[in-house]
Amino acid sequence: xxxxxxxxxxxRAEGRAALIGYLPAGYPTVDGSAERLTAMIDxxxxxxxxGVPYSDPVMDGxxxxxxxxLALRGGFRLRDLFRVVEQVSSAGGHAVVMTYWNPVHRxxxxxxxxxxxxAGGLGVITPDLIPDEGADWIAAAAxxxxxxxxxxxxxxxxxxxxxxxxxTTGFLYAxxxxxxxxxxxxxxxxxxxxxxxxxxxxxxxxxxxxxxxSGDQAAEIAGFADAVVxxxxxxxxxxxxxxxxxxxxxxADGVRRPMVPSR
Amino acid sequence: MTSETxxxxxxxxxxxxxxxxxxxxxxPYGGRYLPEALIGAMDELAAxxxxxxxxxxxxxxxxxxxxxxxxxxxxxxxxxxxxEHAGGARIFLKREDLNHTGSHKINNVLGQALLTKxxxxxxxxxxxxxxxxxxxxxxxxxxxGLECVVYMGEVDTQRQALNVARMRLLGAEVIPxxxxxxxxxxxxxxxxxxxxxxxxTTHYLLGTAAGAHPFPMMVRNxxxxxxxxxxxxxxxxxxxxxxxxxxxxxGGSNAIGMFHGFIDDxxxxxxxxxxxxxxxxxxxxxxxxxxxxxxxxxxxxSYLLQDEDGQTIEAYSISAGLDYPGVGPEHAWLxxxxxxxxxxxxxxxxxxxFQLLSRTEGIIPAIESAHALAGTLRLxxxxxxxxxIVVCLSGRGDKDMDTAAKYFGFMES
Ligand SMILES: Cc1ncc(COP(=O)(O)O)c(C=O)c1O
Numbered sequence: 001x002x003x004x005x006x007x008x009x010x011x012r013a014e015g016r017a018a019l020i021g022y023l024p025a026g027y028p029t030v031d032g033s034a035e036r037l038t039a040m041i042d043x044x045x046x047x048x049x050x051g052v053p054y055s056d057p058v059m060d061g062x063x064x065x066x067x068x069x070l071a072l073r074g075g076f077r078l079r080d081l082f083r084v085v086e087q088v089s090s091a092g093g094h095a096v097v098m099t100y101w102n103p104v105h106r107x108x109x110x111x112x113x114x115x116x117x118x119a120g121g122l123g124v125i126t127p128d129l130i131p132d133e134g135a136d137w138i139a140a141a142a143x144x145x146x147x148x149x150x151x152x153x154x155x156x157x158x159x160x161x162x163x164x165x166x167x168t169t170g171f172l173y174a175x176x177x178x179x180x181x182x183x184x185x186x187x188x189x190x191x192x193x194x195x196x197x198x199x200x201x202x203x204x205x206x207x208x209x210x211x212x213x214s215g216d217q218a219a220e221i222a223g224f225a226d227a228v229v230x231x232x233x234x235x236x237x238x239x240x241x242x243x244x245x246x247x248x249x250x251x252a253d254g255v256r257r258p259m260v261p262s263r
Numbered sequence: 264m265t266s267e268t269x270x271x272x273x274x275x276x277x278x279x280x281x282x283x284x285x286x287x288x289x290x291p292y293g294g295r296y297l298p299e300a301l302i303g304a305m306d307e308l309a310a311x312x313x314x315x316x317x318x319x320x321x322x323x324x325x326x327x328x329x330x331x332x333x334x335x336x337x338x339x340x341x342x343x344x345x346x347e348h349a350g351g352a353r354i355f356l357k358r359e360d361l362n363h364t365g366s367h368k369i370n371n372v373l374g375q376a377l378l379t380k381x382x383x384x385x386x387x388x389x390x391x392x393x394x395x396x397x398x399x400x401x402x403x404x405x406x407x408g409l410e411c412v413v414y415m416g417e418v419d420t421q422r423q424a425l426n427v428a429r430m431r432l433l434g435a436e437v438i439p440x441x442x443x444x445x446x447x448x449x450x451x452x453x454x455x456x457x458x459x460x461x462x463x464t465t466h467y468l469l470g471t472a473a474g475a476h477p478f479p480m481m482v483r484n485x486x487x488x489x490x491x492x493x494x495x496x497x498x499x500x501x502x503x504x505x506x507x508x509x510x511x512x513x514g515g516s517n518a519i520g521m522f523h524g525f526i527d528d529x530x531x532x533x534x535x536x537x538x539x540x541x542x543x544x545x546x547x548x549x550x551x552x553x554x555x556x557x558x559x560x561x562x563x564x565s566y567l568l569q570d571e572d573g574q575t576i577e578a579y580s581i582s583a584g585l586d587y588p589g590v591g592p593e594h595a596w597l598x599x600x601x602x603x604x605x606x607x608x609x610x611x612x613x614x615x616x617f618q619l620l621s622r623t624e625g626i627i628p629a630i631e632s633a634h635a636l637a638g639t640l641r642l643x644x645x646x647x648x649x650x651x652i653v654v655c656l657s658g659r660g661d662k663d664m665d666t667a668a669k670y671f672g673f674m675e676s
Contacts, residue, residue: 055574056448056560058455059298065442078572101296102559106573128559130302133294153300155462160302178300179460 002147002170003122007046007094008205008226017222017255019044020207021248022098022231023238024051024064025084026071033071034087036244040234041093043245044252049125049229050084052099059100059127061182063232078103082119089120096149096170098125104137113140123147123170131167138167149173152198154190165202171227172198176210182232184211192224218254228255282596287476287563289596295475296559301455304462309477311382316484321377328373329488332406333363335370337489339496339653344623345636349643352650353501356626357493359517359657366629366658367489367517368399368470374485376403379466386410386465390454392419392447392513393584393631394426395658396470401435411435414453416446419583426662444577447513447587451561471514472591475562479591483519489655490524497653506646507532510655511635512552512605513584515591517657522603532604535594536638538580539607545570549578551590552598552605560589566598581610581666582630584658612637614670617660629658630666 011018021040025033037048053068053076060068081097088095097116104112104124116124123146129137131150141148147170152161155178165172176191177184191208198206208221209229218228230251237243287293295305315321329335338358346354359367379387387409391397397413404411413430417439420427430437443449451469458467472482490508497505508525510518512535525531540548548554551566558567560575568576568588578588597603613630616637621627628636632655639654646652660667668674 055443056452058452058561059459061456072574102567102569102575103573105564106558106569106571128296128298130295130297130299133296151299153298153303155300155303157303157306160299164299175298175300178462180456 003145004047004094004147004170008171011046012226016258017225018046018227019218019252019255020047020049020209020227020229021045021234022049022051022229023234024053024067024071025081026053026074026076027067027235027238028070029074030076030080030084034084036238036241037084037088037095038091038093039241039245040248041088041091043248045248047094047096047227048088049098049231050081050088050095052078052081052097052103054100054103057100059180061180061232063235064181067235067238078107082115085116085119085121095121096123096125096147097121098127101126101129109136110140110143113144113146117144117146121146123149125149125173127151131164134167141169151175152194154178154194158197161198162201165198165204168204171205171207172202173229174198174206174208174225176208179210181210184213191221195224215250215254218251219257220259222255222258223260284480284593287480289479289593290599292565292592292595293476293479293563295562296564297475297562298459300459301462304458305475305477307382308378311378312477312481315378315381324377325374329370333369333373334361335488336492337361339493339500341500342620342624345620346643348619349640351648352643352646352652354639354643355497355501355653356656357489357521357653359489359655360626360628360632360659364395364399364402365661366395366399367486367520367655368396369402370488370520371470371482371485371516372396372399372403372468375466375468376407376409379409379468380407382466384464384466386412386461387468388412388414388454388457388465389468389470390414390447390450391470392416392450392586393582393629394419394423394430394662395584395629397435397437398426398429398433400468400470401430401433404435405433412457413437414440414450414457416440416444416450418445419447422666423583423662424665446583448575448577448589455561470516472516472519472593473514473561473563473565473589479563479593482516483523483593486516486520487523489517489520490522493521493653494524501651503651504528504531505651505653507534507642508653509534509536509635509639509642511535511585511631511657512537512590512594513587513631514589515594517655519591519593521655522597526602533597533602534638534642535603535605536608536634537605538582538585538634539609540579540581541610543607545576547579548607549580549585549587550607551588552594553607557595563592565592565595566590581613582634584629584631585634606638608634608637616640617667618671626656627660628656629660630663632657
């Protein structure tokens, strides 16, 4: 049982997709990021992804890279992550962490899992850790009751989708496009096929991310996925909390009008 | 393994303690710490390489190109006047500088370009630091009719401007990278980002024995010819195995190719020299094995220059080709097992050796290779007059004239 199950049970009961919003911890400041993540939840995000700023984010485009750089130059430390997660969780939000693996490896995988769980975090999305390399994380996540949210991509073979979903808990993250993060005009063509292939292997909720920036795109994805992940679009509006709220509201509206009936 | 002796919290957590280099595991090091989107491409590359390496047609094509195009075997040249500064030990130079395009990089590039064609891909991307790998890649792409895009840190495009011009002349597109430290590490990040988006048509022709499996094993195998030739040549020319073989270590490709020719000869010491830069403080060097700790970068677990939070620390070296905070995973394993030793060499020591080899032997080395030469001088003094050392002269120094002229003040009239 995942502690995220009730979130998806509710969105399913409401005939819509869940909305997941991403912002790096420490951007623009540590407290500023907690405030913004909380505002995103108030304005319609069902789950937030708290990003860990990292020096070499190979899965990220310029928007997220620049935000991570700014956070690191501002003195972000890994221990600040737990403070942000704690503030978001104690405000009633559901928080998962999105992190490249080396910071966790360096901190100590079990120690990271313990501290994240203590802060109220619910799981970790791991863009550069595949289950094949993740035995220690899989054990630590089980020990501390955290979800391990692995990714599948349009290039994933059927066998890899099967082994990846078997190692995943909470929800599966489907990368909508072959490419890095960043808002795009079109998403979803490859994504719907990928979601359909993944559904053959798993009953887990499936979240689709990479590139979404508008309510209409959210509605399109809500037509075939259980959750819509939005990152860069939030990051580029993080300068003003009011703009963040506006986007969250637009997207929350989008996930409530799925373009085709979901299954 | 020696994990008890390390204090890093990350040190004891490796699940792949089995040593299985053919599958990318060098003791605990190596692996595939990459986005899932790239795993299919890595599997395809590994499969195509596994087939090719046993295919007589591929072997003939590869060795034919090495001979008729790259100019192999490269010479083994004794350097007696240089060796006078090494306490009388005999020193032989493995002349990778004489290869077509001027460095060892061509060995790996020809191998991977052939594989690119086998995979039916038409576009090649590469990173480059000194520009030698970029030039070699642009050369092979010109030879084989492949589209070529080279990512190069903006800092390096300036200090290696001549190589940028060479790549463009050869028909490659050179993209200056303006993120992070604007050097090799960031060029690799950009190449990986390009690859994720274009993996159907594009092969990422990685230039060193680092990265995710199969790169460390495959790149090493393409460079093994260095050590194999050197072993036969030294036995022929000096009548015995050397006491040590040496090489500079950036990502580790020329060193691992050299070392592998002697790895089963326990009497031969394997010594790698890393860029010690301006000192041992973080950010002042690129001595990953000497000063770093285990961590992941660009797809593999190896030694890494990183801070307490696992953020990569930017490397520094006067030599663009050694300015990298990571290192190939096999070197991490050779270090931990004690089979190889790694030592830092400062900018100043390297530049002294750069000038010394030029003036004693009439051979201008790459500044990368000058690190190996400087370390070899020290090692020679340790071994004494009976010592015999083969050093990998990984490349020629023409590309470094601008840096050298500034360093030595040759531009002043
Ligand atoms: C001449 C030369 N030697 C050595 C290196 C370092 O690379 P590696 O450690 O992979 O041999 C380079 C890299 O650009 C180079 O150009």
